Amino acid sequence: MSKNSFLKGTLILTLAAVISRVLGVGQRVPLQHIMGNDGMTLYTISYNIYSMLLIIATLGVPSALSKQISEYTAIGQYHEAYQTYKAARNFALVTGFVMFALMMIIAPYYAKYTLAPQAELAIRAIAPAMLLFPLIAIMRGYFQGLQFMQPTGLSQIMEQILRVITAVALPLVLLHLGYNKDVAVAGASFGAVTGSIAACGVMIYFYKKRRPEQKRELATQKRYKKLTYRQIYSKMLRLSLPITLSALAVPLIYFIDSSTSLRLLTPQEERISFAVGHKEATIGNKEIILPVAPYLHNNNTTMVPLEPVAEAMGGKVTWDKNRKYAFYERGKVKITLTLGENIKLDSKSLGPFQYAENTNIPCVPLRFFTEQLHTYKEAMDTLGILGGSAQSLAGLPIILAIALSSSIIPVVSSAHSRDDEREVQRMSSMALRVALITGVPAALYLTVAAYPVNGFLFSNTEETYSKAAWIIGFLCFGTIFQILMMTSSGILQGLGRTDLPMRHVAIGILVKWGGNYALAPLFGIYGIIAATSLCFIVVMALNLRAISQYTRLIILGEKWRGFLLSSLLLSAIGLSIVWLGLKVQPLIPMPAFLFFGIESAVIAIFSLAGYGIALFWLKGIDVQEIRYFPRVAQKAYHLLARYRIVPEYTAPVNQQSSRRG
Structure with missing residues (x-):
């Protein structure tokens, strides 16, 4: 494969990844307006368990498959490549079905565990x-x-376009038709399906388009080896498992947050947990x-049944003689409920007050x-707020930094394979420096x-x-450590030590x-956010320590003062x-x-411009490194540089000599 072909492929994947991530982040803005923060909690719970199980379902096989297909086709072993693809395809079909069934089965139990039983519909909708x-x-x-x-x-792009359209349009339609917020959230989650x-x-489409060429390739190979599933899977999983566990870092962090946060932030006496179809319930510290x-x-x-739940929560229900009205009291809440009519609480329409089917047990909406x-x-x-607003914005600083540094990481792998220690040291340091300089601002x-x-x-x-x-600010600050964590993990993979990021992530998850x-x-x-940053710091530190055993890292060197002062500016x-x-703001109609949109743009223009100019003049970056940027x-x-706003770049002497030659 030519260098131009490699760079073109990398550019396509990088652009697609950037567009997909921006669309994915962007969809949460209208969703938050439609469903509110409590609705985003239900969406976050369903999406986080889905994201984690999806990585487990694939087990890193796509990356391992890519490597094996590349190796087989390079030496003309097209039959072996096709056998490996079919085995991987069958693996995906089986694990996909298993994870789908698992999500459908555990949905009520997991929703109950998180103290958000309303999330059951959303989990099943995304399954x-x-x-x-x-x-x-x-x-x-x-x-690939x-x-x-x-x-x-x-x-990737088509997936995100359909996901965004469905996730925004379907909740609006469902709410317009009179469905409640829980169903609207399920509609948003269904966007992953479309x-x-x-x-x-x-x-x-592309596979069918390439099928004739694939048949011609298979016909050219007269002799080939029949691979067993055991041979294929053992080789594939040896390559893929470390990648899987490393890739689980961020999804697992978000899964831990959506699984534990409601329990940690809600006092025992206000914990309420039900599962549809199950009579067991937890109310406060009581199992009923x-x-x-x-x-x-x-x-x-x-x-849910009115009277036993009200009693467990310390409320009181009194009926009129004809049992048409129930008077409910709990603290400051005093309300008359009429059988067969919708209940309104604080001007919110919650749903009907009715007898359960074929019983005389009065039931009210869980809400x-x-x-x-x-x-x-x-x-x-x-x-x-954490899952719908902060985590979506915290995903933005990573895009540019990882896109820039990822183009350097294959060079680290190549230099390592040639035993070129000097190039490994230079490019590893460069990858971390580029990630730092672009991600931190x-x-x-x-x-x-x-x-x-x-x-x-x-x-x-x-x-x-x-x-x-405050939540957005604290979480986004922590992405500085996430950027370095992800870049250093990539360098270790380039050095052939895929096992180390896996171990470090496992330690980081325990810390989280x-x-x-x-x-x-x-x-x-804020303690939950601090635990996330602490996890990133631990994994980052372990990665950097491991890299330093291979090569001496000089990330900023003498440039750290300029970088620090530019960041402070x-x-x-x-x-x-x-x-x-x-x-x-109060003075402007x-x-x-x-107003906030204009203010955000003004801050971006002046603060980022100030950072960039100061970075050059304070020598926080070597102007010769500009050639590594897009x-x-x-x-x-x-x-x-033409207008002397930043120092002018002068090509090194050896470059100038080569140009003259």
Whole structure:
């Protein structure tokens, strides 16, 4: 394969990954407006368990398959390549079905465990995507092994387009038809299913298009070896398992948060947990048996028995003589419920008050009780902010840094295979330096501009607005360590030590799990965020320590002062504009979101420009390293250098001599 072909393929995958990630992040903005923070909690719970199980379902086989297909086709062993692909395809079909069945079965139990039984519908709505995505991943690995990147890139983009359209449009339609928020969230989760159908369609189209060429290749190979499934899978899993466990880091962190946060943020007396179809329930610190199992009314509203639940929560129910009305009292809540009519609480329409089918047991919507649990409601909103707003924004700083550094990592692998220690040292340091220089300003921008960015993109009440900004700021700051963690893991893989990132991630996950339980009781949601950053720091430190045993890293060297001062300047400019905006906004007759949008853009322009200019003048970056940046960045630099805004780049003497020659 030529160098140009490799670079073209890398560019296609990088662009597709960037577009897909931006679309994926972008979909959460309208979703948060449609479903609110509590709705985003349910969406986050369903999406996080799906993401984790999807990685387990594929077990890193696509990456291993890509490597094996590339090796077989390079030496003309087309039959062996095709046998390996078929075995991987069958593996994906089986594991996809197993994970789909598992999600459908565990949905009520997992939703109950998270203290969000309303999430059951969303988990089951996203589960069918598991039938196709492992197969899609295998087909992507197959085409990448053939150095044909277009199917992968196009399928990623089409997948996200259909996912976003469905995830935004379907909840709006369901709410318009009168369904409640739980069903609307399930509609949003179903976007993963339509996205998988679109991606699968693209992959099948390209596979059929290439089928004649595949048949010609198979016909040219007269002798071939019949591989057994045992041979194929043992070789494949040896390559794939370390990749799988390394890739699980971030999905596992988010899974831990969505699994434990409601429990950690809700006091025991306000914990309420049901499962549809099961009479066992947990209310506060009491385990009770209900006279009738919770059920779905019109596939829409989760209904639970009124009197036993009210009693367990410390409430009181009094009936009139004809049992047409029930008077409910709990603390400040005093309400009359009329059989056969919808219940309204705090102006919210919750659903009917009715007898369970074929019984005389009165039932009310589950939300009638959860709406009264103020700390629980606050925890639902808080987890929705973390999963719906903060985590989506925290995914942005990683895009550019990983895209830039990933192009350097294959060079590390090549230099290591040639035993070129000097090149390994130079390019490993360069990868980390590029990730740091490009990722840190993006993370710091979102940290200092969290208040206006939150106001521009998301919808929050006065009570949750400031909290949302703080959560976004703290989580985005922690992505600095995530960037270095991911880049250093890539370098270790380039050095052939795929086992080390796997071990380090396992240690980091244990730190995260223990950190949640140790820090959440002390600092609430900020303790959970701190545990995430601590996990990234531990894995990053272990990775860097391992790399240093192979080569001496010089990430910034003497440039650290310039880099640090430039980062501080960015933060100072951003915070100054935020402070000024707080003073000016009440004086300007303008919609708040529009003002915050303008403020966010102003902070981006001045703080990032200040950072970039200071970085050059304070020698936080060597101007000769500009040649490693994308062509667009190089053109922007030369334009600025022409007007002496930044120092001018002069090619090294050996380069000038070669040009003259």
